[in-house]
Amino acid sequence: MNLSQIEAFCIVADTGSVSEAARQLECNRTKLSMAIKALEKDLGTDLFIRSGNNLILSEAGKAIYKDGQDMLVTAARIRQTCAQVTGEFNAEIWIARDDSLPDVLWQDLSHRLNNQFPATSFNIVLASSGDLTNLVATSQVDFAFGVDYERTDDPHINFQPLGKIRLMSVCRTSHPLAKLRRVSDDELRKAMQAVMVYLNEKDNPELQPFSLRHIGFSSFDYMLSTILEEDAWGVLPEPLIRHLLRNQSLSVIKHTYGLTQEDYCMFTASGMAEHPGMSWLADKLNEYLFDF
Template identity: 70%
Template sequence: MNFTQIEAFCAVAETGSVSAAARQIDCNRTKLSMAIKALEKDLGTELFVRTGNNVTLSETGKAIYKDCENLLITSDRIRKTCAQISGEFATEVWIAHDDSLPDTLWQDLTVQINQNFPAISFNVVLASSGDLSALVEKGQVDFAFGVDYERIDDPRIVYQPLGKIRMMSVCRSDHKLSKLPRVSDDVLRNSMQVSLAYLNEKANPELLPFSLKYIGFSSFEYMLKTIISEGAWGVLPEPLIRQYLREQKLSVIKHTYGLNQEDFCMFTAAGMSEHPAMTWTADQISDYLFAF
């Protein structure tokens, strides 16, 4: 039994297909099938029930899947720890963030990070809140910052809360929803909503649209523009819309869905040492959120 075989087993178990698993881990299909057969021979049992082109975990496969997954996670964590100590990632850092905080804040932070850590190259990308943990988990970025909707115990990811961020259900001030003393579920469900769209394969009930009619966007900024221009409603972070509320361009909808709080987090892969620049950035964001 080796890690190549365990990786092949977990990939097939996750995708339910040898072909899909081969694409996922960038491996030849024949080689992957041979790895699975070699693992089954070594363990003396069949790990999958094969029906045509479909494969499902056998009872034995179900029993060992979690342990195999944990082995891969531990192996990846060991590699990342060793890479950090050897300094492989000392010269370049990839950062993803959502747009729940104003652009001006991120522009200022990026400039200051570059000034405070001149020997490091920083790549900063914008992503949907729903994709942040997946980007870190898959190693596409080193760190991510944004609203945490996952609320799951994932051993691959470290979630470090930096503060609370208030999410508000809002519409344009002249919208019919803003005139109602109380908005019922039925009225809200039948009103056009703009919601957050994301590419992460994991289903997330926190991000499911409430309305029957909706448009999905990958950024809060696009949601905001559509609420103002098209007369829709949506759930937006307070730091992004505070000025619009003060100017009475937006109103908070009087519904139980109207106000709630979420954690704003820094996402880090398990085993990844916290970069000094990210510690500094996390502190700046914590101070900013404290004002709200």
């Protein structure tokens, strides 16, 4: 038994397909199948029930799956610790963030972060809120910050809530919905909605459109522009729109849809040692959300 075999087992279990697992691992399908068979031979039991091209975990496979995931997390933690001790740890950090908080805040924090930790290079990319966990889980970025739409029991991801964000149903003040003292479900469904969409394939009821007509964007800022310029409504984070509510460019729709609070989180891979720069950034975001 070795880590390559355990990794092959876990990814095939997650995908249910040797072909898809091989694509994700960027390896040969035959080599992956051989790794699974070698692990089964070593353990003396079948880990999968094979049905055509689909593989389903056997009872033995279900019993060891979590232990396999734990082994991979522990191995990642060991590698991170050794890299840190040898001075090779995170000379460059990739960060994904959504646009639920104002750009001016991120510009200020990114400049201060760079000055506070000059020995580390920081790359900050904009992503859809719904894609943040997937970007961390697939190691496309090291850390991510944003509204948590995908909270799941994922052994690969640590979720650290930094504060609460209120999401509000809004429209342009001149929109007919803004003039109603009470908005019915039918009236809301008939109006054009600007909605959040993302590439992650998981279905998320919180992001399903309410209206019969809708247009989707991967950015709150694009949603906001559409709401301000077109005859549309949408659910937006309060930090992004407070100034527009105050100057009455936007109005809150008098309907319960979207009037919720969500966690604003830092997402990290399990086993990833936290860089001091990320601790500093998390503290600053926590202070901002607490004072907001």
